[in-house]
Amino acid sequence: MSTLTLLLLLAGTLLVTALALYALLLWRRVWAQRRNLAQAESQRRERLAGDLQVLASSLLDSQLPLIEGAIRIKVLLDNYDTALSQDSRCQVFHLLFEATAQVPTHANWKALDPGERRQHEKRFNELELQHKAAARTAARWLLDEGLKHPGN
Template sequence: MSLSVFFLALTTGILVIAGLALLILRLLKKDQERKLALAEAEQRVLEGRSERIDSIRVLLKVVGTEELGWIEAAIRVKVLLDQLSFDLSTNEDIGVFYKVYAETEHIPTHDSWNELPSSAKKKFRVQMEQCEAQYLDALQRGKQALLDYPLV
């Protein structure tokens, strides 16, 4: 083998090794970026869960006051529990939030509520008052049970 063939093979080998090293470095950088993005996404998920749990606790603190009625609180709590992927519908005390939601989910909200005629609003208010009266004791027990429940 001539010296020029040897140097050509050596140069080719070095270039291949350098190219592979660059490829490995790029892949490692992409993997590091992916891991960082995944860690940031996990952090956002944890923060979102924490915010929802805090929202539940705030709702439970103000429920029953002039600021927040039991029906609206029950609906909001149930939706937040769903967002947290908690299904506490079979819990003896907490399940009342799901019952109230099921009995009132047909009632329009937000813009749909505002568009209703007064007679329809009155009819729905009567339904909400009856539902609240029916479940008030259970809602109060459910409130305490949910405050005691380890939402983590």
Template sequence: MHLYHWLLLGGLLIIAALAGYAWYLWRRVWRQRADQQAQQDQRNARLAGDIQFIAQSLVNGQVPMIEGSIRLKVLLDNYAGPRREGLSLDIFTEVYDQTAHIPTHEAWKQLSAAERKLHLRLMDTIERDHQQQVQQAARQLADGLH
């Protein structure tokens, strides 16, 4: 064989080796994407279950309206799965936005009695003004997201 044939054979072997390595890397990428999608699907299924559970608890009066609305808003923000068309869920964001400034946990305990009373009055007003809309949206979610 001439030098030309050896170089051609060597070049073909290098191309074949690189093509094999590229195939191997693409298979890893596809597998990683499939694993990530499976994890996302599991996360969405778990979140959908949590959303449905809290919505049912809200409908049944087992969780306060404001707390349930805040929890549902946060869960819905993290949920990236399919949703039934026609779900009207903006009320949870509205309640969340209206109560975002109210201190919680240790900060609530450090408020004076007058400050707490002021916040409680605001929360009562929010509950009174939005109770019907929250209940309607919670009933929709209690049936599931899709």
């Protein structure tokens, strides 16, 4: 074997080794990023589960208005676990959300004239009377079973 062939073989080996080390470095970054994303997702789910527990407990203890609690629970459930959100035992939250979707919020609520506000409040009271038991049952189920499911 000639010197040139040996030098080319050595250069090729060094190049392949350098590329392999660089590929390993890049894969380590990918693995670390995946691990960080999984950890962030786990923390997000834990935070949402905790928020859902607080809301469900507050709804059951009447510390939170039923309509407001149902809306907040529905939105958090959608972000926490769509399968759990679509569970038939949680449908009351969707129903109340949809029944109040057209109601203005925040500054728009304050801008309503008192008559319009009273009409909405009357509708809230009707909805609460009609769905209070189902919402409380759903909140209790979330606390006792829904949020404790192994997939959640």
